[in-house]
Amino acid sequence: MQRHLNLGILAHVDAGKTSLTERLLLDAGVIDRLGSVDDGDTQTDSLALERQRGITIKSAVVSFAVGDLTVNLIDTPGHPDFIAEVERVLSVLDGAVLVVSAVEGVQAQTRILMRALRRLRIPTLLFANKIDRSGARSGGLLDEIAAKLTPAVVAAGTVREPGARTASFHPYGTPSGDPAALAERLAEADDAFLAAYLADERAALAPDRLRAEFARQVGRARLHPLYFGSAITGAGVAELTRAVRELLPAGGGDPDGPLSGTIFKIERGPAGEKVAYVRLFGGTLRTRDRLLLQGREAKVTALAVFDRGSAAPRGELPAGRIGKVWGLEAARIGDTLGAARTTEARHFAPPTLETVVVPGRQAERGALNVALTQLAEQDPLIGLRQDDVRQETSVSLYGEVQKEVIQATLASEYGLDVTFRETTTICVERPAGTGSAVEFNGKAPNPFLATVGLRVDPAPPGSGVRFRLGVSLGAMPYAFFKAVEDTVLETLTQGLYGWQVADCTVTMTHSGYSPRQSHAHARFDKAMSSTGADFRGLTPLVLMAALRRAGTRVHEPIHRFRLELPADTLGAVLPALARVRAVPYGMGATVLEGEIPAGRVHELHLELPTLTRGEGVLESAFERYEPVTGPPPARPRTDHNPLDRKEYLLHVLRRV
Incomplete structure (x- = not known):
C-alpha cells in the first residue's frame, strides 16, 4: 500500500535547501539533471525574480517516490522577509528537514524556524549541508546545534575529510553509534522506555529495540537526528532519504470520513483563474463537489494531485494528500474545507512595516489596486490599506527585500511600473483609561434614528478587541446590535492618532430605536423608522467620543x-x-x-x-x-473622520 508524506524543507537563506531539493528529485528520477540556483534553472524556483536573485520567494510543491512512500516535498523561502510563506506551510506538514550549513553553522533564521518546529511538535530531521566546502565542521557543529537549536539532537554518523571535495558521510550501525548513550537519551525522553531499561537493560539495548524506539521518538518530535552531506556532490543524501522513509510519520486521515482540509497557498493560472493549494486531512474532495466558502457556495471545477513529479489531473483528492483545486473563486489562504481543525492561528508575528505604493502614471491607479488585491490574496499578511481621501494604497511588509519583490512582480506580471515612499513603522493604540459616551434617539444633536451608548475599557496586552452587550438582547432587533458590533470593529482600525486600536473591551451601555412606522395608509417610511444605516452612522461618533475620553497611548x-x-x-x-x-x-x-x-x-x-x-x-x-517616548506619531486617516463631527456628517448625511 502506497503511503504519503508531506515534507517541508526549511533553512536560513543560502544554506542550500533548494539545492538539496534538486538532489532529492534527481536521485528519485523525477529530473534527469541537477539544476543550479546560481544558473536559475532549479525545479522549484519558477518565478523570474527567484531565478534572478537565487532565492526562494514562494513555496513550491513537487512530488517523488521512495519505495512505498510518495513524498510531497515543499521547498520554502529562507529569507526572513518571507516568513509568512513558511508559516502557512507549517500547518500542512507531516515532517520536516531543517538544513544547516556545515560552514556558517546555526544562523538567525535557522533558530526562528527550529523554535516554530519544536513548538508545533513537527517531527524534524537535521541535515548539515556543504561538508565539501572549505571550513566545514562536524563535531563542533553538533555542539553548536545542541547549544543554539535543540539539546535533543543526535548525530547519525560521522564525516570523513570535511572541507574536501571527497568529503563523505558514514552512518552509525545504531542511530547514535553508542547504544548505551542512545538508550540514556531515549530513557530521558520517555518514561515507558526508562522503565523497560531499568527492568531489563540487555533487552533494551538490543539493536532492533533501540531502532524502533528511536524511530518512535523521532516521530513524536522528541529527538532530532543530524545527518551530514552535500547537496552538490550527493554525499549523505541517500542516508537522509532513507531516514525520511523510515523515521518520519506518513500523512494520515480517513478518506471515507468527513471532509477536512486547509488552503495554504493561492496562485493565479494562465487565464487569471484562482488556483487553491489544499492539504486534505480527512475525507475525499471530488470534481463537481460543492463547498461553502466565505458564506458563498463554490463548485470544484477541476483537481490536480501531486504524485511522482508535478501535479497531475485527477478526479478526486483523498485524505493525506496535497492538490490544486480550481473553481474556488472566494477562497482565501487559511480557509478550511469542511470540518475545522484546532491549530495555532499564527506562528509568527505580523508585519510591522508599511509603505505607500505609487503608480508610475495616475491612469494606472485602478489597475494597481486590482493587482495589489490579487497579491494580497496570495499573501494575506500583505495587508492593504486604502486611503480614498488621498487616493493612495499602502501595503504592510516584513522588510525591504519584500518591497523589491512586490515591485518586480507588479512589473513582470501586471506591466505596472511603481515606486515606494519611505518605509514607516506600524504602531498600535491602546486605551489609557475608561471612557464612555451616549447619544439618544430624537435628542439634539443626534441626527440619526438610533440610541447608542458605548464604554471603552482597556484590556490585557494581546487580548485583542472584544464587543459585549450591557443591555438586554431583546431591547431591539438583533440586526441593529449586529450593525453596532460590526461598525465598532471597523471604526477601531483607526484610533485617535490613526493607528489600529488594540486590546480593549467595548460595552454597549444604551440602545434604542424607532419601530417600523408609516403615515396613514402609506407604505413604510424610513424617515420615521430606524434602519441599520442609522446605527452604522451613529456608532463611529459615539465610539470616538468615548475613546477620546478614555485617551489612547x-x-x-x-x-x-x-x-x-x-x-x-x-x-x-x-x-x-x-x-x-x-x-x-x-x-x-x-x-x-x-x-x-x-x-x-x-x-x-x-x-x-x-x-x-x-x-x-x-x-x-x-x-x-x-x-512611544516623546510626541506620539500619527497616521493620516482614511475614513470620514468621526473625530470631526462637522466633516463626518457632511460626508455621511451630506448635511451638518
Whole structure:
C-alpha cells in the first residue's frame, strides 16, 4: 500500500535547501539533471525574480517516490522577509528537514524556524549541508546545534575529510553509534522506555529495540537526528532519504470520513483563474463537489494531485494528500474545507512595516489596486490599506527585500511600473483609561434614528478587541446590535492618532430605536423608522467620543535581537546600537542580546558589515509593543473622520 508524506524543507537563506531539493528529485528520477540556483534553472524556483536573485520567494510543491512512500516535498523561502510563506506551510506538514550549513553553522533564521518546529511538535530531521566546502565542521557543529537549536539532537554518523571535495558521510550501525548513550537519551525522553531499561537493560539495548524506539521518538518530535552531506556532490543524501522513509510519520486521515482540509497557498493560472493549494486531512474532495466558502457556495471545477513529479489531473483528492483545486473563486489562504481543525492561528508575528505604493502614471491607479488585491490574496499578511481621501494604497511588509519583490512582480506580471515612499513603522493604540459616551434617539444633536451608548475599557496586552452587550438582547432587533458590533470593529482600525486600536473591551451601555412606522395608509417610511444605516452612522461618533475620553497611548513594535560579532569590534558596535535606540541587556565578549525598535532593524543591518568586517550576525524577532517616548506619531486617516463631527456628517448625511 502506497503511503504519503508531506515534507517541508526549511533553512536560513543560502544554506542550500533548494539545492538539496534538486538532489532529492534527481536521485528519485523525477529530473534527469541537477539544476543550479546560481544558473536559475532549479525545479522549484519558477518565478523570474527567484531565478534572478537565487532565492526562494514562494513555496513550491513537487512530488517523488521512495519505495512505498510518495513524498510531497515543499521547498520554502529562507529569507526572513518571507516568513509568512513558511508559516502557512507549517500547518500542512507531516515532517520536516531543517538544513544547516556545515560552514556558517546555526544562523538567525535557522533558530526562528527550529523554535516554530519544536513548538508545533513537527517531527524534524537535521541535515548539515556543504561538508565539501572549505571550513566545514562536524563535531563542533553538533555542539553548536545542541547549544543554539535543540539539546535533543543526535548525530547519525560521522564525516570523513570535511572541507574536501571527497568529503563523505558514514552512518552509525545504531542511530547514535553508542547504544548505551542512545538508550540514556531515549530513557530521558520517555518514561515507558526508562522503565523497560531499568527492568531489563540487555533487552533494551538490543539493536532492533533501540531502532524502533528511536524511530518512535523521532516521530513524536522528541529527538532530532543530524545527518551530514552535500547537496552538490550527493554525499549523505541517500542516508537522509532513507531516514525520511523510515523515521518520519506518513500523512494520515480517513478518506471515507468527513471532509477536512486547509488552503495554504493561492496562485493565479494562465487565464487569471484562482488556483487553491489544499492539504486534505480527512475525507475525499471530488470534481463537481460543492463547498461553502466565505458564506458563498463554490463548485470544484477541476483537481490536480501531486504524485511522482508535478501535479497531475485527477478526479478526486483523498485524505493525506496535497492538490490544486480550481473553481474556488472566494477562497482565501487559511480557509478550511469542511470540518475545522484546532491549530495555532499564527506562528509568527505580523508585519510591522508599511509603505505607500505609487503608480508610475495616475491612469494606472485602478489597475494597481486590482493587482495589489490579487497579491494580497496570495499573501494575506500583505495587508492593504486604502486611503480614498488621498487616493493612495499602502501595503504592510516584513522588510525591504519584500518591497523589491512586490515591485518586480507588479512589473513582470501586471506591466505596472511603481515606486515606494519611505518605509514607516506600524504602531498600535491602546486605551489609557475608561471612557464612555451616549447619544439618544430624537435628542439634539443626534441626527440619526438610533440610541447608542458605548464604554471603552482597556484590556490585557494581546487580548485583542472584544464587543459585549450591557443591555438586554431583546431591547431591539438583533440586526441593529449586529450593525453596532460590526461598525465598532471597523471604526477601531483607526484610533485617535490613526493607528489600529488594540486590546480593549467595548460595552454597549444604551440602545434604542424607532419601530417600523408609516403615515396613514402609506407604505413604510424610513424617515420615521430606524434602519441599520442609522446605527452604522451613529456608532463611529459615539465610539470616538468615548475613546477620546478614555485617551489612547501609541505603542511601537519592539524586536528582541541577538548579535554575534568579533570581540574586538564591540567598541565600534555599541555606539551604533545607541544611535538606533537598541538597548542591550545581555552582553558577552562575542554575543549581545537586547531590544530594538522594529523600524530601526534595517538600519542596523546596513551598518553591521562595516562595523564587524562582515562577520556580525544579527537575529531579530518581534517581542512586544512598547509606549512611544516623546510626541506620539500619527497616521493620516482614511475614513470620514468621526473625530470631526462637522466633516463626518457632511460626508455621511451630506448635511451638518
